[in-house]
Amino acid sequence: MAGTVITFYSYKGGVGRSFTLANVAVLLARWGHRVLCVDWDLEAPGLREYFRPRLNRAPKGGVVDLVTDFRTGSVQPNRHVLPVDLDTVPGALDFLPAGSDSPDYPGQVQGIDWESLYDDEFGEYLERCRETWTSDYDYVLLDSRTGISDVGGICTAHLPDRLVVLYTANMQSLRGAVDVAHRANVARNALPYDRPQLPVLPVLSRFDTREEYDRSENWREICLDETRSLFDSWLDQEVPPAVMARHLTLPYVSYWTFGEQLPVLQEKSPGADQIGFALETVAAVIAHSFDRTELLAENRDAYVAAVRTKTQNFAYDIQVSMPRSSLDVAKNVVAELEKLGIRVGRSLSGDRSWLGRAETDARHLCLVIDGKASRWQLAEVELFLHRTLGQDRRLIPVLTEGTDPRELSGYLGNLRHLRLSSVNGPAKSRARPRRRDRSRPVAGRHRPGRPRFPAAASGARAAPAGAVGPRRRPRRRNARRSRRRGQRAGAGTRRGSGGAAAPAPGRRRRDPAAATGPEGPGLGPAGARRAGDRRLAAPAKSPRPAAPAAGTPGEKGRRMHERLSHKQSAAMMALMVHGQEMSNPQLRERAGFALDGRDRLKLNEKYVSSRKSGRAFVHRLTDDGWVWCEEELASLTPPKPVRSTLTVVAYLALNRFFEYLRLHNVSLKEVFSGADAPPVADLEEAIRTAYRKLARSPRGWVGLADLRPLLGDAASTEVDAVLKQLSRTGQAHLVPESNRKALTPADRDAAVRIGGEDNHLLSIEAS
Numbered sequence: 001m002a003g004t005v006i007t008f009y010s011y012k013g014g015v016g017r018s019f020t021l022a023n024v025a026v027l028l029a030r031w032g033h034r035v036l037c038v039d040w041d042l043e044a045p046g047l048r049e050y051f052r053p054r055l056n057r058a059p060k061g062g063v064v065d066l067v068t069d070f071r072t073g074s075v076q077p078n079r080h081v082l083p084v085d086l087d088t089v090p091g092a093l094d095f096l097p098a099g100s101d102s103p104d105y106p107g108q109v110q111g112i113d114w115e116s117l118y119d120d121e122f123g124e125y126l127e128r129c130r131e132t133w134t135s136d137y138d139y140v141l142l143d144s145r146t147g148i149s150d151v152g153g154i155c156t157a158h159l160p161d162r163l164v165v166l167y168t169a170n171m172q173s174l175r176g177a178v179d180v181a182h183r184a185n186v187a188r189n190a191l192p193y194d195r196p197q198l199p200v201l202p203v204l205s206r207f208d209t210r211e212e213y214d215r216s217e218n219w220r221e222i223c224l225d226e227t228r229s230l231f232d233s234w235l236d237q238e239v240p241p242a243v244m245a246r247h248l249t250l251p252y253v254s255y256w257t258f259g260e261q262l263p264v265l266q267e268k269s270p271g272a273d274q275i276g277f278a279l280e281t282v283a284a285v286i287a288h289s290f291d292r293t294e295l296l297a298e299n300r301d302a303y304v305a306a307v308r309t310k311t312q313n314f315a316y317d318i319q320v321s322m323p324r325s326s327l328d329v330a331k332n333v334v335a336e337l338e339k340l341g342i343r344v345g346r347s348l349s350g351d352r353s354w355l356g357r358a359e360t361d362a363r364h365l366c367l368v369i370d371g372k373a374s375r376w377q378l379a380e381v382e383l384f385l386h387r388t389l390g391q392d393r394r395l396i397p398v399l400t401e402g403t404d405p406r407e408l409s410g411y412l413g414n415l416r417h418l419r420l421s422s423v424n425g426p427a428k429s430r431a432r433p434r435r436r437d438r439s440r441p442v443a444g445r446h447r448p449g450r451p452r453f454p455a456a457a458s459g460a461r462a463a464p465a466g467a468v469g470p471r472r473r474p475r476r477r478n479a480r481r482s483r484r485r486g487q488r489a490g491a492g493t494r495r496g497s498g499g500a501a502a503p504a505p506g507r508r509r510r511d512p513a514a515a516t517g518p519e520g521p522g523l524g525p526a527g528a529r530r531a532g533d534r535r536l537a538a539p540a541k542s543p544r545p546a547a548p549a550a551g552t553p554g555e556k557g558r559r560m561h562e563r564l565s566h567k568q569s570a571a572m573m574a575l576m577v578h579g580q581e582m583s584n585p586q587l588r589e590r591a592g593f594a595l596d597g598r599d600r601l602k603l604n605e606k607y608v609s610s611r612k613s614g615r616a617f618v619h620r621l622t623d624d625g626w627v628w629c630e631e632e633l634a635s636l637t638p639p640k641p642v643r644s645t646l647t648v649v650a651y652l653a654l655n656r657f658f659e660y661l662r663l664h665n666v667s668l669k670e671v672f673s674g675a676d677a678p679p680v681a682d683l684e685e686a687i688r689t690a691y692r693k694l695a696r697s698p699r700g701w702v703g704l705a706d707l708r709p710l711l712g713d714a715a716s717t718e719v720d721a722v723l724k725q726l727s728r729t730g731q732a733h734l735v736p737e738s739n740r741k742a743l744t745p746a747d748r749d750a751a752v753r754i755g756g757e758d759n760h761l762l763s764i765e766a767s
Contacts, residue, residue, distance in 0.1 A: 003034075003134040006286060007142040007160040011176025013044075015166045016205045016250065020279065021143050022050035023264045027283040029084075029091035030264075031308050033138040036081065038063065038096045040155050041145045042109045045098035049260040054085045055095070062097035064108045067117065070125045077129035078136065086265075094137070114154070123158065127193065130159055139286070148180065156180060157187035157198075162290065164201045164282075165230075166250075169219040174226050177202070181230060199234045199290050201248065202227040203282060208252040209730065213765050220245070234290040239297045246729040247296060248285070250278045272730065280304050300728060316345035318396075319362035321377050324348065326370035326400050329420060333368060333398060347380065364394045368420075371403055373412060381412065382753070406601065409612065562628070563639045568603055569632065571595045572621070575608065576629045579672035581620045581715035583613065585749045595619055613716050614751040614758055620715075626669045633658035633668070684722050686711055691764050701735075701761045705750040720752050723762065727754065734759035 008021040021037065028035045039047040040063055048059065061080035069076055077096075084093040099105045114122075133140045144155035156163060163184060167177040181200045188195045204223055209216045224245050231241045253275045256263050263276050270276030281300060285293075287307035296303040318337065322330035330346075337344045345362045365384045367377050384395060397417040399405060405417055564572065574591045575582055584594040595603065595610075596617065604610055607625035610617050621629070633654045638647045661671065690710035694702040704723075711719060726732035734752055737743055737760040751758035 003137045005140045005160045006162045007144050007155045008164045009144045010166045012173040013146050015168050017166045018047045021141050023279045024283040026264050029093040030089045032090040034092045036094045036137040036140045038142050039098040040142050042098050047143045048097045051084045051095050055082050059097040060100050062099040064099040075128050077132045156184040162199050166203045166205045168206050200230045202230045203248045205250045206252045207249050236293045239293050243297050247281050314363045316343045316362035318364045318366050319345040321347050321367045323370050323374050330368040366396045368398050370400045568599050575621045580713050581618050583618045584616045616749045618716050699763050701763050705746040708750050723752050733763045735761050
C-alpha cells in the first residue's frame with residue numbers, strides 16, 4: 001500500500017510547525033510506521049536541530065541536491081536520507097535535510113529558479129521522487145516554508161495528500177493559513193496530475209488557557225468561525241466542529257519553548273494538561289487518515305490506543321485476572337493455557353501497578369470470577385474497555401463453581417462466559433443463562449457418553465451451559481417413578497367417584513401428545529417431564545383468542561396485559577410519575593424502596609432500562625414500559641392480593657384520570673416526561689449556574705452531591721454526559737475525593753465514573 005504525503009504549513013513563523021512535525025514523526029515511528037521527514041523550508045531550515053543529537057553523521061546534502069540530480073538526469077531521492085536513532089521502536093524514522101551544513105548552501109538555494117525548473121519538467125521528476133518515497137515509507141512529512149512562495153506551492157498543492165495548517169490566535173496567522181489552504185485546492189485543480197480534494201487539518205498552536213481564560217475562550221470562538229469550512233471535507237457529520245477544534249489545540253507550555261526538544265520522548269504517558277497529550281491526539285488523527293472522528297469525540301484515549309495497538313507487539317496473548325479467593329483455580333487456568341502455547345500474563349486483585357500502566361501488556365483480558373467480581377476486577381474491566389474501544393480485543397469472564405452469572409453487574413452480565421467446575425470441567429459459554437433441568441441432556445444437542453466441549457476429552461465431563469453449581473445424580477426412585485408416569489397417557493390424573501378423570505391434587509393436566517418425543521413417552525421436547533425432576537411439566541397451552549382493544553367497558557372487554565407484583569408495579573408507577581431517569585437513591589427517597597435484584601431483572605426484560613451510574617443503578621421506562629402503565633391505569637383493580645381498600649379506590653381514581661387523558665388524546669408520556677428537567681441544550685448553563693452558586697472562589701472545588709440537587713429533575717445520564725464533555729474539552733476538571741473515609745453515600749451516588757475511577761469534585765474554568 002502506498003504511503004501518504006502530509007505537509008505541515010503555517011502562514012507565519014513562530015507557531016511551532018517544525019516542533020509539531022518532529023514530535024508527530026516520533027510518535028508515528030513509535031506506533032510502528034516507517035516515517036520520512038523532509039525539510040522543505042529551504043530559506044530557514046530548522047528541522048535538523050530536533051534530530052541532530054540522534055543523527056549518526058552530519059548531513060552532506062539534501063532537498064537542494066534534488067535539483068542537481070534532476071539536471072544530471074539521476075533519480076536518487078533517498079541519496080541523502082539519514083536514519084534517526086530512536087533506540088528501540090517498532091517503526092523507523094528517517095530524515096532528509098534541506099541541505100548540507102557547508103558554506104555553499106546559501107548560494108545553492110539562491111541559485112534555484114523554480115519557475116524555469118517546472119518549465120523543464122521538474123514537476124515530472126518530483127512525481128518520480130514522490131513515488132519512491134511513498135513506496136518506501138508509510139508517511140512522508142514535509143516541513144514547508146511559511147508565507148506564499150514557490151516552495152510553499154510545491155509543498156501545499158503539488159506533493160501532499162493531506163495538509164496540516166498550524167496557526168496562532170491572531171488574525172494574520174489565522175486568515176493567512178486558511179487562505180493558503182483554499183488556494184492549495186484551487187491550484188491542485190490546475191495540475192496535470194490526478195489529485196483529489198486536499199483534506200486540511202487546522203491546528204491551533206501555542207494556545208494559552210491558563211491565564212485570561214475569558215479572552216482565550218473568545219479567541220477560540222473566533223478561530224472556530226474562521227476555520228469551520230476546513231472541517232467539511234473530513235469531519236463526521238455527528239461531531240460538532242467545536243469539539244474537534246478543542247482536540248486539535250496545542251497548549252502553550254513555557255518549558256518546551258527553550259531549545260529544540262522532543263517532549264514525546266520524555267512524556268511517555270502524558271496527562272491531559274501536558275503538551276504530549278495534544279501531540280498524541282494530532283498524530284492519531286493523522287494515523288487514522290482523518291477518519292473515525294466520532295470515536296475521538298466519544299473517547300479520546302481509545303482513539304489514540306486504536307492506532308497505537310495496530311502494530312503493537314503484546315508481551316502476552318491474554319492477561320488472567322486472579323482474585324485472591326481462588327488463586328489455585330486461576331493458576332490451573334494459566335497452566336492449561338500455557339500448555340496450549342498461549343503467552344499468559346497474570347494480574348492479582350489489589351495490584352495497583354497494573355491499573356496505573358498507560359498501556360496493557362496483553363491483547364485480551366480473562367477474568368476469573370469467584371462469586372462476584374472484586375472491586376479491582378471491575379476497575380480492570382473499566383480500564384480495559386476504556387483503552388480498547390473500537391479494537392479487536394476481547395474480555396472473557398470465566399466463572400468458578402457456584403458463581404451465578406445472573407448476579408454479575410453492569411457490562412459483565414451481558415457477556416458470554418465460560419464456567420469452571422472441579423467435577424465437570426469447562427462448560428459451554430452463554431450469555432445470561434437460564435436455569436433448566438440438569439438431570440438429562442437436551443434432545444438433539446448432546447448424546448450421553450460423548451464430551452460436550454473439546455476440553456472434556458481429557459476425562460472431565462462438560463457441565464451443561466447455564467448450570468449453577470455441581471450436577472447431582474438423580475435418585476433411582478425418582479427416575480423409576482418418572483418413567484412410570486411417562487408411560488401413562490393419563491399421567492397426573494386420578495379417578496373420581498363417577499369414573500371421570502380429575503386432576504390429582506397439586507398436579508396439572510398434560511396433553512399426552514405433548515409428552516411424546518424422540519426419547520419416548522414423557523421425554524418429548526415440547527414441555528415434557530424430564531427424568532429425575534420432581535417438578536411437573538407445564539400443560540400445553542391451547543390457542544387463545546385475540547383480546548379486544550384496551551379501554552373498552554367491562555373487565556372482559558379490556559385488553560389483557562401482564563400483571564406485575566406490588567413492588568414491581570410501584571416501581572413502574574414511580575418511574576412514570578418521575579418521567580425521567582431515576583436512580584435508586586432517588587427512588588428510595590421518594591418511594592421508600594429501591595429497584596434491585598429479581599425485580600430489576602424482571603422489569604429489565606421489557607419495561608425498564610437500567611444502567612450503572614457511579615455505584616447506583618439508574619432506571620428509565622422504555623416505550624413498552626409506558627404502554628404497560630397506560631394499560632395498568634386502564635385496569636379497574638390492582639394486582640392481587642389486594643391488601644388495602646385504599647389501593648382499590650386509588651386504582652379507580654387512576655382509571656378515571658387515564659380515561660380523561662384518552663378523551664383528550666394525551667399520552668402519559670406527554671404528561672410526565674421531562675416535566676421539571678431543564679432542556680438538554682440548557683443543561684450546561686444550568687450546571688455552570690449551579691456551580692457559581694456553590695463555588696467559594698473562581699475555579700474552586702464543588703462536590704457533585706451538592707451540585708446535582710440544584711439541577712432539578714435533570715436525568716443523571718444527561719448530567720454525566722455534559723460533565724464528561726466539559727472534562728474532555730478542558731472546560732472543567734473532575735477529580736476523586738482524596739479522603740475516601742469522608743465520603744458519604746450521597747457523594748458515592750453522585751460520582752461521575754471516568755476511566756474506572758469515581759470522581760466526586762468539580763471545578764469549572766472561569767465560572
